[in-house]
Amino acid sequence: MSPVNTRGKRASDWRNRLRHHPLSLLVSLITSLAALITVLVLGFLVGYILINGIPNLKPELFALHYTSENQSMLPAIINTCTMTLLSLLLAVPVGIGSSIFLVEYAKKGSRLVNLVRVTTETLSGIPSIVYGLFGMLFFNNTFKFGYSMLSGGLTLAIMILPLIMRTTEEALLCVPDMYREGSFGLGAGRLRTTMCIVLPTAVPGILSGIILAIGRIVGETAALMYTSGTVAKVAGLMDSGITLSLHMYKQASEGLYTEQAYATSVVLLALVLLINLCSSKLAARITKGR
Amino acid sequence: MNQFKGKRAGKGGWLETLMARLFLLTALVSILCVALICLFLFANGVPAMQEIGVFDFLLGTMWRPGNDIYGIFPMIIGSIYVTGGALLLGVPVALLTAIYLAFFCPKKVYRVLRPAVELLAGIPSVVYGFFGIVVLVPMVRAISEPFDGKGNSIATASILLAIMILPTIIGVVEPALRAVPRSYYEGALALGATHERSVYTAVVPAARSGILAGIVLGIGRAMGETMAVIMVAGNQPRMPKGIFQGIRTLTGNIVMEMGYASGLHREALIATGVVLFLFILLINLCFSVLKRRKDA
Numbered sequence: 001m002s003p004v005n006t007r008g009k010r011a012s013d014w015r016n017r018l019r020h021h022p023l024s025l026l027v028s029l030i031t032s033l034a035a036l037i038t039v040l041v042l043g044f045l046v047g048y049i050l051i052n053g054i055p056n057l058k059p060e061l062f063a064l065h066y067t068s069e070n071q072s073m074l075p076a077i078i079n080t081c082t083m084t085l086l087s088l089l090l091a092v093p094v095g096i097g098s099s100i101f102l103v104e105y106a107k108k109g110s111r112l113v114n115l116v117r118v119t120t121e122t123l124s125g126i127p128s129i130v131y132g133l134f135g136m137l138f139f140n141n142t143f144k145f146g147y148s149m150l151s152g153g154l155t156l157a158i159m160i161l162p163l164i165m166r167t168t169e170e171a172l173l174c175v176p177d178m179y180r181e182g183s184f185g186l187g188a189g190r191l192r193t194t195m196c197i198v199l200p201t202a203v204p205g206i207l208s209g210i211i212l213a214i215g216r217i218v219g220e221t222a223a224l225m226y227t228s229g230t231v232a233k234v235a236g237l238m239d240s241g242i243t244l245s246l247h248m249y250k251q252a253s254e255g256l257y258t259e260q261a262y263a264t265s266v267v268l269l270a271l272v273l274l275i276n277l278c279s280s281k282l283a284a285r286i287t288k289g290r
Numbered sequence: 291m292n293q294f295k296g297k298r299a300g301k302g303g304w305l306e307t308l309m310a311r312l313f314l315l316t317a318l319v320s321i322l323c324v325a326l327i328c329l330f331l332f333a334n335g336v337p338a339m340q341e342i343g344v345f346d347f348l349l350g351t352m353w354r355p356g357n358d359i360y361g362i363f364p365m366i367i368g369s370i371y372v373t374g375g376a377l378l379l380g381v382p383v384a385l386l387t388a389i390y391l392a393f394f395c396p397k398k399v400y401r402v403l404r405p406a407v408e409l410l411a412g413i414p415s416v417v418y419g420f421f422g423i424v425v426l427v428p429m430v431r432a433i434s435e436p437f438d439g440k441g442n443s444i445a446t447a448s449i450l451l452a453i454m455i456l457p458t459i460i461g462v463v464e465p466a467l468r469a470v471p472r473s474y475y476e477g478a479l480a481l482g483a484t485h486e487r488s489v490y491t492a493v494v495p496a497a498r499s500g501i502l503a504g505i506v507l508g509i510g511r512a513m514g515e516t517m518a519v520i521m522v523a524g525n526q527p528r529m530p531k532g533i534f535q536g537i538r539t540l541t542g543n544i545v546m547e548m549g550y551a552s553g554l555h556r557e558a559l560i561a562t563g564v565v566l567f568l569f570i571l572l573i574n575l576c577f578s579v580l581k582r583r584k585d586a
Binding site: 017021023024025027028030031032033034035037038039041042045046048049052093094095096097098100101102104105106112115116118119120121122123125126127128129130131133134136137138142158161162165189190191215218219220221222225226245246248249252253258261265268269272273275276279280 | 303305306309310312313314315316317318319320321323324326327330331334382383384385386387389390391394395402403405406407408409410412413414415416417418419420421423424425453456460484485486487490510513514515516517520521541544545548549560563566567570571573574577578
């Protein structure tokens with residue numbers, strides 16, 4: 001069939017719908033309009049920031065030292081990497097361990113499992129500023145870490161724990177029981193079955209959870225403001241150090257460094273895009289593998 | 291022989307027992323965290339509430355830390371107004387977009403739209419806040435000038451939060467819509483309904499609790515959002531005077547003043563955090579009840 005023909009058919013279809021079901025046509029148009037609004041808002045936001053930000057991406061913004069004349073973001077970028085590594089190092093083993101417990105070891109529906117579920121759900125709903133307050137009270141004051149990367153990392157580790165637990169649990173549940181039965185049948189114990197059979201199969205799912213967690217750490221501001229602080233230097237474990245999002249918040253809210261804030265937001269957006277790309281590539285691989 | 295077999299089956303191995311204990315221990319971490327968070331927030335916030343007086347604290351309309359007057363009612367109202375505005379603007383768009391994604395979307399468009407929604411979810415709140423400062427604030431200022439309004443206002447914060455809760459709501463509602471058995475849709479079609487009528491009168495009502503769960507999650511997100519809101523809301527601690535006037539939210543109150551507060555002032559800010567925490571716990575409770583009902 002030629003394309004002209006289909007178009008003609010489509011037009012008559014529209015006329016038909018307008019005559020017989022005007023209300024349905026209207027509803028379908030409104031629905032499409034809403035989706036269009038969502039896309040336009042996103043497109044405008046990303047486009048606006050990229051167009052205004054890319055010309056402001058100057059090499060001196062990546063100098064090793066931050067001064068008030070040169071709002072270099074390199075220290076903040078390095079701190080963000082440190083913070084990400086630190087939080088993941090703390091949260092990932094705990095998250096995976098507890099998911100293994102929930103899926104492989106615990107009796108389904110036992111009181112402990114339910115309690116862990118409820119607390120995890122609670123943790124995932126707590127706003128980041130409440131985490132920030134808790135981190136300040138607990139790590140900074142009670143443990144006397146002061147403003148430090150360690151306080152910030154511990155706070156963020158608690159914050160991303162539910163995310164890692166949920167994705168790991170889903171990944172483990174997706175491993176067919178046949179694998180476990182086969183392994184048990186060959187004489188392996190529960191530990192060996194879990195570590196050598198179940199966990200490797202679940203790796204892509206776990207990785208996609210970790211990627212999501214990286215996204216949250218990179219974008220986090222409120223939880224870090226009063227835990228890791230805002231000193232713009234490359235920070236060690238016990239020093240206060242600013243991360244990229246906080247750096248941007250400072251620039252944007254002071255109103256003096258709008259151009260630099262544009263540049264920082266381009267870097268943040270680029271990171272988020274990269275993270276989303278990775279996670280969707282992984283997701284595609286998981287569904288393909290199944 | 292028997293002993294050997296037992297070891298192989300993993301009943302008696304010491305490593306096996308050790309690791310089982312270790313996994314149990316890691317599972318207890320999240321329980322411990324919640325307990326610690328409750329303990330520390332309440333222990334630091336509740337005494338201040340008692341000192342100020344629970345009613346004076348919750349219902350007092352004046353916030354003057356300089357004169358030791360701490361009433362957070364304006365901030366509670368502020369949070370509710372901003373969240374309400376965000377829901378008013380965001381929920382219709384989010385629901386319709388979710389319906390579009392689930393039932394109206396050609397496959398090719400879906401492959402673009404779905405990542406777009408995910409990207410919207412991944413953008414950090416400071417970037418949203420910055421976008422608010424450079425785009426929304428001037429826009430709202432221009433619109434509200436005839437009414438003697440400000441750029442940093444309830445309206446601006448509501449618009450920004452409406453954008454931010456879109457992906458949250460869509461992310462819950464779309465799977466809920468897809469989970470409705472196809473027979474509902476097919477039954478409606480067979481009765482002669484159009485595609486649109488089938489979707490809106492048969493499938494959408496069946497996904498009711500999932501839709502509600504999405505909205506409740508959106509409320510939680512809007513109420514807990516901090517940085518984006520303080521960048522555009524104006525942050526004046528007073529009763530709201532109109533949608534084009536500035537307001538301070540509970541979250542904003544904590545961030546704005548925590549940096550320099552001390553003594554009772556500091557404890558009052560932590561108590562603000564306690565109030566926010568209680569609000570969020572309540573919202574979460576609603577969410578999990580709704581989610582359970584969906585599962586059942």
